[in-house]
Amino acid sequence: MTDAKTSQSDAAIVQIRGLHTVLNGKTIFDGIDLDIPRGKVTAIMGPSGTGKTTLLRHITGQLRADAGEIRVDGRNVPTLSRNALFDLREKIGFLFQNSALLTDFSVFENVAFPLRQHLKLPEELVRNIVLTKLQAVGLRGAAELMPSELSGGMARRVALARAMIRDPMLILYDEPFVGLDPIALNQVLKLIRMLNDTLGITSILVAHEFAAVARAADLVYLIAAGKVVARGTPAELTRDDSPWTKQFFGGEADGPVPFQYPARDYASDLGFPSSAPPTGTQTAGGRDAASLTPSAERTAPPSPASRARDEGVASRHTGPKA
Ligand SMILES: Nc1ncnc2c1ncn2[C@@H]1O[C@H](COP(=O)(O)OP(=O)(O)OP(=O)(O)O)[C@@H](O)[C@H]1O
Known part of the structure; x- marks a missing residue:
């Protein structure tokens, strides 16, 4: 397994120790340790069904683990009260692959939604915050459009503006590049990196596209078969010649990643x-x-x-x- 200069436990905003998760009788995580360094972009990669989204759900406390510690900004998520969990989630932004925009709301209202839902701010302030975020993703001019009038790439950028609206400390991206053409993909990629650096946030990026990940991420974890099977900078993983990295990053059909979904004999x-x-x-x-x-x-x-x-x-x- 490779190592990365970038990650040190004491700088980690997310620290996971001994994570065990079993869903429907299937072991998803079998004792995972993982550190997400503060202020960096960390990619979580792995074969389909390996548990990447499940890991994000553990970090937000949406799913309880069978065992293990999940510390986010020093707080052990599984032990948090409902209110403490709610407070923590307020500091986390999400971006999903389907963008999840509200179809009856304009771009402006979609981005304003988390502000209106949780805070009673003067309208002028809401307007300024929303337009600032839309400007950051290059879509201030699209504020009055409806989601049905947006391309896939634009919708993803609106969702990104909404994810940032409350200045989160951490943004979770779950497959943000899916279905985007190369231009839109590169725009989203550049934004992820740029927002991470200019706003001083931490980003966790679940994605399958290694070429894109290599350009955006400081650190990559490769998860497979319930374990962390490789960890390092994109350059380190490119050089790593373990069977897992060779198969996954080489996109080979044969290797340790099984073709068959677990089944009875x-x-x-x-x-x-x-x-x-x-x-x-x-x-x-x-x-x-x-x-x-x-x-x-x-x-x-x-x-x-x-x-x-x-x-x-x-x-x-x-x-x-x-
Ligand atoms: N709530 C649930 N109950 C039971 N099984 C679940 C639940 N959520 C996920 N799973 C199972 O857990 C496994 C991991 O799912 P997950 O969505 O985390 O994988 P993933 O690595 O994100 O996959 P992909 O790359 O295809 O999106 C899958 O086999 C899935 O069927």
């Missing part, structure tokens, strides 16, 4: 006697936490049942391939 699912050993707790990556060996390193010949499970192509009529 294939042969017994098809009504044949099972020759597979009993499986332990499945991780989000779909493999037992204790058996993260890349497939190339497995030495024993596969049993018919495990071959059928790996290949996943046998039909109900022919049964698993022998």
